[in-house]
Amino acid sequence: MGSTTPSASISPSPTSFPVPSPSVPPISSPQGASGQVVFGSTSAPTSHVEPWIVGPSVMTIVADPNNIYNSMIDVGNSIGVRVKPNCVKVQLFDENCENEKNKTGLSIVVVETDGPNLGFGDDFSYQLGVDPTNIGGNPGGLVTFTGVGNEGNSKGRIKFCTRVSSFESSIAVSFRETNFDIGFDLTQNTFSLGDILMQETGPDFISTDVATSFQVAACQCKNDFSCYAPNPDPIISQNQNLVICIRPTGPNASAVHVSNFNLIMSAGSITYSPVGFGPITWNPNAMTDVTVSGDGDIVKISTSVVADFYINDHTSLQVAGNAFLNFDAGKDTDRNPIYSEFSMSVDVESVDGSGCFQTIMKEIKRVFKRTKV
Numbered sequence: 360m361g362s363t364t365p366s367a368s369i370s371p372s373p374t375s376f377p378v379p380s381p382s383v384p385p386i387s388s389p390q391g392a393s394g395q396v397v398f399g400s401t402s403a404p405t406s407h408v409e410p411w412i413v414g415p416s417v418m419t420i421v422a423d424p425n426n427i428y429n430s431m432i433d434v435g436n437s438i439g440v441r442v443k444p445n446c447v448k449v450q451l452f453d454e455n456c457e458n459e460k461n462k463t464g465l466s467i468v469v470v471e472t473d474g475p476n477l478g479f480g481d482d483f484s485y486q487l488g489v490d491p492t493n494i495g496g497n498p499g500g501l502v503t504f505t506g507v508g509n510e511g512n513s514k515g516r517i518k519f520c521t522r523v524s525s526f527e528s529s530i531a532v533s534f535r536e537t538n539f540d541i542g543f544d545l546t547q548n549t550f551s552l553g554d555i556l557m558q559e560t561g562p563d564f565i566s567t568d569v570a571t572s573f574q575v576a577a578c579q580c581k582n583d584f585s586c587y588a589p590n591p592d593p594i595i596s597q598n599q600n601l602v603i604c605i606r607p608t609g610p611n612a613s614a615v616h617v618s619n620f621n622l623i624m625s626a627g628s629i630t631y632s633p634v635g636f637g638p639i640t641w642n643p644n645a646m647t648d649v650t651v652s653g654d655g656d657i658v659k660i661s662t663s664v665v666a667d668f669y670i671n672d673h674t675s676l677q678v679a680g681n682a683f684l685n686f687d688a689g690k691d692t693d694r695n696p697i698y699s700e701f702s703m704s705v706d707v708e709s710v711d712g713s714g715c716f717q718t719i720m721k722e723i724k725r726v727f728k729r730t731k732v
Contacts, residue, residue: 410441
């Protein structure tokens with residue numbers, strides 16, 4: 360290589376590389392870039408994880424014709440509607456996402472994010488920068504040199520992988536990995552971000568077993584963890600605690616246990632969350648007690664029904680939540696945690712003058728429904 364200052368050989372306007380549906384075969388890059396975008400297969404998401412899904416990658420070259428070092432590859436992923444701000448992150452790996460690399464300057468590739476501006480259902484974007492002055496030293500080991508003879512380290516490809524993950528609290532739910540392959544030729548003292556191959560995998564799930572038959576059942580229960588059903592559930596009066604039990608169901612349900620969950624009560628425009636996800640296990644508020652049965656199979660939640668439900672004359676409310684099931688020690692512990700939703704309806708006592716009659720009629724209907732053949 361000579362000592363001439365490198366000049367940027369980059370299209371002056373950004374060139375977009377949209378990622379269409381996975382069934383589309385590889386296509387050539389649009390005008391302004393000489394590479395090809397290769398698409399990996401994308402598996403169909405399940406309804407349980409769609410709210411946390413990490414969508415397909417969309418790549419755009421953001422070129423700066425005046426300063427090659429400011430030219431970037433902008434990558435964006437659509438994010439599911441349940442993902443909260445600051446609950447998405449991107450990591451840098453070597454090819455095929457096997458070994459994580461430092462993404463802040465100790466490698467030839469630098470990853471930058473737009474900051475914590477992600478909202479519910481928004482896109483998450485990050486930028487990839489390549490420093491051609493570091494190619495010869497190959498920090499991070501991401502470069503494969505292909506030069507022959509005097510070409511030495513002047514030709515080759517930079518291969519790396521990024522992983523974008525979505526989280527619920529500290530629990531990784533979904534991730535998407537994308538391989539990048541950037542060719543370079545410095546024999547003419549120029550560097551271009553045009554020769555780029557991108558191969559994307561489908562969405563994968565860390566904390567979800569897609570094929571699982573495990574679910575979570577919920578019921579109103581007694582202090583001994585037994586459900587009231589098939590007998591009628593009690594109608595909850597003001598200042599009386601609602602007691603709910605949740606447990607895994609399905610074949611071999613005893614092989615798993617509830618490791619983390621949240622709980623939300625709602626009626627009309629009123630929403631109340633007595634239990635939230637914690638960094639390791641559930642996190643109840645001060646008005647809620649959570650206990651586990653001796654065998655670890657059932658989780659009992661005792662919580663107050665806040666006054667707003669009664670003040671607004673609601674006579675029933677929806678109780679719903681999301682739970683993660685972990686396999687017990689010695690029972691297929693190499694499998695990832697399983698995610699499941701649960702929900703049930705709870706009747707509460709009316710506080711107005713007509714409440715007594717309504718309560719009696721409701722109880723009669725419930726008994727009739729339970730005993731109906």
